[in-house]
Amino acid sequence: MASVSKSKTTKSNTIAFFDRTAFAFSLLVILVSTASAQEKVSFASTDGELNGGTPTSISGYLYRPSGPGPFAAVVSIHGCDGATNEKGEVRPLYGTWGEILSQKGYLLLLIDSFQPRGHGSLCAMLPVFSRPVLPNRETPMDVYGALNYLRSRSDVRSDSIAILGQSYGGMAMMFTIANGALPKDVAPDKDFRAAIALYPNCPPVADKDPHWRPRQPMLLLMGESDTATPPGPCKDMVARAKAEGSPPIDMYFYPDTYHAFDHPNLPMMQMISQKRPDGSSPIAGSNPEARADAINRVTQFLASELK
Template sequence: MRCLVILIGMLLAPQAWANGAWEEIWSAEGTIIRGWLATPEGDGPHPAVVMMHSCFGPVDDQDELAAHDRSWVNILTDVGYVVLAVDSYTPRGAGSLCQERNRPVLARAERPWDAIGGLQFLQERSDVIGDKIAIMGWSNGAISLLWAVRDGASAATALEGPDFRTAVAYYPLCNDVVSRIDDYLPRVPVLVQIGADDDWTDPEPCRSLVSETRSRGGEMALEAYDQSFHLFDAPDTPVRPFMAVNDVEETGLIEIHFGTNDAARDQSIRRTLDWLADHLR
């Protein structure tokens, strides 16, 4: 347990951040949740990004946004995006779920509705361009992203305005999708970014998902970064082992690795910003 606290603490360690605050929002399925809202300089209106957190959850022990998520808030607001980092866990009484098999909040169940709720919250703001909103997700949040933007997704029935314009998914567990449906198509262009050495969310199912989706006419792209594990984009997090649950495989806790690869982090940030600029122009 002490090891778990130390590892999570590294991911949640405070840094210098852009301004932001928690806002109450409604999940599209009717539950009150919340999101960390941060705005860039200038009056706007601005394009925007909905962020979906990993299974570690989005907060530190001070109930502030965690270091990994905050680093992305800074990156995105610095280049002119309004950002809403949706918290699917805390309002439902959940903390880190990475070591939980029977999770009370699921990437394919509640969280796609949370994503749509975040989209609708932003569309009600006068400083946001309502038809220029992207969604980004990491790990469990990236799985929820894939389900949220799926053609025919239940959560999409709640859409009242424009859809997400595009999506960026960091190291999703693509098995969560390919093990359940064989005709996946996204409603919007999706960029998947993953570590080539990821031993928590295997990149091979993502390669297959992207290839098969493109063969059906869907717009998906994949970037796999050499010598990179899970959370390679986390700031200042040395690579180390961690005992975690894989959502799909019935293996209990498995030893995986996560941590920063500075070169891959920098490359993926540039790729993300280029992708967003291309699709939100």
């Protein structure tokens, strides 16, 4: 197992091609394998107020355990590259979590906030709040649509649903679970029970809400060497949240580990399209040891919080 403290792990060799909130999708895209969802579904977003009363029909990719259920469930939010590639295939980075968690007995719904609105990757559109689908507006409304959909299913334990987001999805998740952000039509006892963020982009969240803190227990996993979404601002934001009486937040930062460390098998590389003023470029890539540790931590966290 990786050597982990509340800030540590090891090195890697695989890439991600999605958010930095500055990860332009001129990053070369390396697709190694495609994770297959068990079922494509659709459900209504709660964004009707943005669309003149007509909610957007959102696509979702459902990963279901075998057996009748009912199961604890997870809503998963993709990064800025979108849930699917140009062929409409679920990207391995996101689909793999569906496969892993469904094998562990959780029903996972990966939502697609971009394609139903006519967008592919939005990584090249900067700053983040210039994008046509925002992490603090459309995506949270899609997430609550997904929550409503899951709660309507007889094979889901409606009181045992968590939320997971990676990169841009992690940032959107943090907006979704912020204290005071629960929609008025969602009763507190029908809210998400737990939240998981993998390498989110924290500065936009902190800038919008300097007193951010989650409504539920949260697990945060990041690479210590991540220059795409650096961990420092997240550490500061969580420290402030804890000082203000936040629910429990567990943080783990893996040393010598970069963005998208949980991708199953993409080579680590410099993102030359994202040169810094000093001539350096962000690095992204998988870390097998950190990935294995993250899978273990996520499953233990879900088992504890979704009893």
